């Protein structure tokens with residue numbers, strides 16, 4: 593799974609199959625600048641986590657992935673919200689009533705999201721969601737968006753269960 597970053601990412605195709613997605617401090621600074629935000633240490637740290645996570649992450653998961661820090665959870669949450677408001681880290685999944693964030697990507701996460709009933713992880717699926725639901729009458733103009741949530745047991749949990 594790869595996110596299309598809204599900036600030019602440095603990638604190198606070393607001969608054959610190696611694809612390196614680098615996200616460094618300069619990329620993070622540039623994102624913040626474009627979003628009209630000052631560069632601060634917590635914001636850089638949150639961006640680092642979002643760039644490294646291969647799936648949308650909740651506030652709790654950001655804290656877990658960040659490990660030991662000097663910042664309290666509320667500080668991290670405030671910065672997540674700032675990044676969301678700036679359009680840098682939109683909420684791309686609300687599975688189970690939990691907001692999960694990801695770096696803005698070219699397809700705006702209009703693909704399907706899968707929530708695992710075992711580990712609770714939300715994953716981006718490569719497939720585009722196509723749902724054909726016909727809404728008529730006075731509701732026809734009311735519908736703005738549709739959320740499709742796929743559930744089940746993720747490949748990792750299935751594999752662990754079989755081992």
Ligand SMILES: [Zn+2]
Pocket residue numbers: 708709710711712713745746747748749750
């Ligand atoms: Zn799982």
Ligand SMILES: [Zn+2]
Pocket residue numbers: 648684694701702703704705715716717
């Ligand atoms: Zn996604």
